[in-house]
Amino acid sequence: MLGLEYQSKRGYIGLEYYGRMVGIKIMPVGIHMGQIQSVLNLPEKEWRVSELKHQFEGKMVFLGVDDMDIFKGINLKLLAMEQLLKVHPKWQGRAILVQIANPARGTGRDLEEIQAEIKESCKRINETYGEPGYEPIVFIDRPVSFGERMAFYAVAECVVVTAVRDGMNLTPYEYIVCRQGVSGSESCSDANAPKKSMLVVSEFIGCSPSLSGAIRINPWNVEATAEALNEAISMAEPEKQLRHEKHYRYVSTHDVAYWSRSFLQDLERTCKDHFKRRCWGIGLSFGFRVVALDPNFRKLSIDAIVMSYMRAKNRAILLDYDGTVMPQTSINKTPSLEVISLINTLCGDSKNTVFIVSGRGRESLGKWFSPCEKLGIAAEHGYFLRWSRHEEWEIIGQSTDFGWIQMAEPVMKLYTEATDGSSIETKESALVWHHQDADPGFGSCQAKEMLDHLESVLANEPVAVKSGQFIVEVKPQGVSKGLVAEKIFASMADRGRQADFVLCIGDDRSDEDMFEFIGSAMTSNMLSSNAAVYGCTVGQKPSKAKYYLDDTTEVITMLHALAEASDSLTSTEVAIGSSY
């Protein structure tokens, strides 16, 4: 949705936006039952009902209640009525459409045109089908009070809504409640008479999906609407009553009180963690965002991590590459001598298991880190994993079916052609669309669009579509940096070296899987019960990591501090000198 990640929960959608949870749900509003029932009891309403009953005696009354505006489809309703009289002549002299048009609230040429059309239609229909004592169209364009409206509902056999665009439109709901009447009152429907509330409603109005007994129409289809009018008034009485029962059951139980209660419940559920977070304004101008951060989210203290590091006996150090040890802005992506040296120093300490965990391919990572003999590498988000330079690559991904590439590639090509500066990277297990060199605004819009497109095209394929730093990536399902962390911790535990110090650093979405996993790993037996766990994101932003460092420079400074606290510094320095 809008290129943002979301989860479909029970009955609603949860969307995380800059650390805040946004809940999205369809919540049709209801009516105020008490308000309607109090009007139903008014004596002047009863008086007006008698008058109308007399006026429309022996007639089938269709009723329309609309504001006079260009979206209400009033003229379409008149045309449908005209068609009904034409193709079903048995209704001539018997069927009447009473159209209440609340005075227009706006002005303008469009409105004037529609008013002229309506006037013209009323005149034509009444001239064609009218006769002494019978006018098929009764057009009321004066203000009509709530009470009088109730009186019209009381005499109407069917309410017709033909809006081409609308919000909820609660007219059908009012009609249903009015037709049910109030017990003990000589109300709309005679107190003991069977209740009916026939409805012909546009499929374009908000209340339409809630009214399962209504006849739904597309108001632009005049012929079909005319048939619906005929069906509504010709239907067998028991069927009309059954439909009314369904309507009334829904409307009376889903009133405005129900709506406000469920709205508040949903609001509370969605916002339950909001109060635990701190909000910060970050960025400037169009890049300005309010982000909500966990109050425990804090800067990683180098002194504190060094202390834990020195206390530990079995350490797991998992480092992302791009944006973590390699600045995102660097043109040359080969690791610097400084990084190689640091990593070798860390690897040289026998207490350490050090891994580069990256989305990049195994070939480039293998080449770049060839001087780091003891370094483990997880490439392509862990699809490939190697414990040290001397060991073989393991394939962690379960899927060997890459048929999805035939479906994903044409979609990516389409967007590449339309987005100057974008390109496709083909990895061994994944396809990546890059837009770092495209126009920033257009590139990210295209990325969101493409993500949706790929998700729908690949819905039944064993893949995940993810966005990252200027990329959209399709990779095998189940492959994640979280799984890499799990594998490493499990293997350490199997070797009797349960980690008592964990450091995971990364900067983007794919690293969140690592942070999520280490958050839960404490409760499993994979880690030592007293393990010091440091999940650290690069850049201050909403994250599942508990700590942050501001940039790659701070990451390197911190790694230097750990290297200085490591054993066998001399031997590793020698190793670098000989192999790089």
Ligand SMILES: O=P(O)(O)OC[C@H]1O[C@H](O[C@H]2O[C@H](CO)[C@@H](O)[C@H](O)[C@H]2O)[C@H](O)[C@@H](O)[C@@H]1O
């Ligand atoms: O897991 P990481 O180490 O953070 O790697 C993720 C992706 O890295 C590469 O893309 C990144 O560098 C590109 C320039 O070389 C840049 O255009 C892109 O915006 C960055 O995300 C790599 O090409 C991807 O396959 C990795 O998934």
